[in-house]
Amino acid sequence: MRARYAKAVAHTWRRGDAADLTSDPLELVRYACLAASSHNTQPWSFELDRDVVLIRPDFSRRCPAVDPDDHHLYASLGCAAENLVVAAQASGRSAEVSYDPASTGVRIALGEDGPSGSPLFEAMFARQCTRTVYDGRALSPSELRALESLPQEEGVSLLLLRSEQQKRAVTDFVLEGNRVQFADPAWAAELRAWIRFDARTAERTGDGLYGPVMGNPDVPPWFGRLVMKMSFSADAQNRTDHRNIDSSGAIAVIHSAGNDPQHWISAGRCYERLALQAAALDLRTAFINQPVEVSHLRAQLAQYLGIGNRRPDLVIRIGHAPLGVRSLRRPPAEVLVAGRPEHVP
Numbered sequence: 001m002r003a004r005y006a007k008a009v010a011h012t013w014r015r016g017d018a019a020d021l022t023s024d025p026l027e028l029v030r031y032a033c034l035a036a037s038s039h040n041t042q043p044w045s046f047e048l049d050r051d052v053v054l055i056r057p058d059f060s061r062r063c064p065a066v067d068p069d070d071h072h073l074y075a076s077l078g079c080a081a082e083n084l085v086v087a088a089q090a091s092g093r094s095a096e097v098s099y100d101p102a103s104t105g106v107r108i109a110l111g112e113d114g115p116s117g118s119p120l121f122e123a124m125f126a127r128q129c130t131r132t133v134y135d136g137r138a139l140s141p142s143e144l145r146a147l148e149s150l151p152q153e154e155g156v157s158l159l160l161l162r163s164e165q166q167k168r169a170v171t172d173f174v175l176e177g178n179r180v181q182f183a184d185p186a187w188a189a190e191l192r193a194w195i196r197f198d199a200r201t202a203e204r205t206g207d208g209l210y211g212p213v214m215g216n217p218d219v220p221p222w223f224g225r226l227v228m229k230m231s232f233s234a235d236a237q238n239r240t241d242h243r244n245i246d247s248s249g250a251i252a253v254i255h256s257a258g259n260d261p262q263h264w265i266s267a268g269r270c271y272e273r274l275a276l277q278a279a280a281l282d283l284r285t286a287f288i289n290q291p292v293e294v295s296h297l298r299a300q301l302a303q304y305l306g307i308g309n310r311r312p313d314l315v316i317r318i319g320h321a322p323l324g325v326r327s328l329r330r331p332p333a334e335v336l337v338a339g340r341p342e343h344v345p
């Protein structure tokens with residue numbers, strides 16, 4: 001990895017002090033932006049008021065091919081909201097989250113009477129989507145208990161699949177999803193547009209999928225596009241996904257009772273909470289969302305899981321592995337739409 005990229009990573013992921021939130025409200029936005037987002041699009045903007053933060057969808061960052069109904073876009077807002085809640089609580093503030101119908105975003109009311117800290121604050125700097133092979137170990141009973149006992153948002157549930165038979169079934173859905181997606185030129189073009197083949201481009205944009213984060217070398221963009229043209233195939237991706245799922249200790253499925261932005265945001269919050277708890281346990285997570293992105297597979301997955309009309313929102317593999325290369329973020333000032341308040345007491 002280039003030295004400059006390593007410096008940008010260190011800056012993006014620097015561990016701040018929760019106390020800084022009282023003197024610099026932009027820190028709250030920075031922590032929120034460390035959350036996961038689909039293709040690292042960071043499809044959000046923030047409006048900061050004294051006691052209220054509004055996280056709005058940024059539709060200029062939509063991914064209509066992979067995410068035609070904006071499910072992932074709203075789930076990403078939920079991820080950012082959850083990080084913001086954790087950061088606020090770490091600084092002793094309460095954070096009341098609600099859906100804002102006017103903006104179809106998230107409203108977070110901050111109060112002075114919060115808990116005295118948050119056990120997941122540290123995990124915000126450790127969480128990442130780790131797309132490497134894991135070590136094949138099952139999750140221990142205490143790890144499973146810690147994940148299963150996480151509180152879920154209203155209407156949202158978490159299923160943890162652990163048997164070899166369940167892993168094989170999910171693998172089959174993922175492989176079929178790859179076949180469908182790789183056959184769609186619009187899907188491939190959209191993915192290519194969010195790939196950052198070299199560190200210079202990744203640093204300049206502060207978003208997207210940097211090659212080494214995805215397990216590929218840093219190469220000049222022209223060369224990356226050429227290699228992609230020649231070697232991009234469902235078969236190659238299937239071999240990778242097969243091996244990766246096989247090496248994971250468990251698969252989480254987040255599903256919800258409703259199929260609307262409010263529930264998608266809640267599902268995103270539950271994912272981020274799960275990923276933070278996993279990171280706190282030194283567990284790695286990575287999405288394998290193909291079965292929920294291809295609509296006919298989503299229906300088949302719901303049937304396989306026996307969850308009736310509920311929507312399977314997100315599929316995540318979990319296991320043990322070293323941390324991988326980190327992704328970057330845009331600077332907080334770039335995602336702030338309203339004026340920066342002088343001071344949040």
Ligand SMILES: Cc1cc2nc3c(=O)[nH]c(=O)nc-3n(C[C@H](O)[C@H](O)[C@H](O)COP(=O)(O)O)c2cc1C
Nearest residue numbers: 036037038039040072075076128129287288289327
């Ligand atoms: C709703 C949602 C869907 C995602 N889907 C996928 C996916 O299908 N495959 C994948 O590898 N990563 C997926 N991601 C992970 C993002 O690419 C990742 O969060 C982003 O690149 C930032 O990296 P980080 O989470 O490691 O900081 C998804 C993230 C979100 C929030």
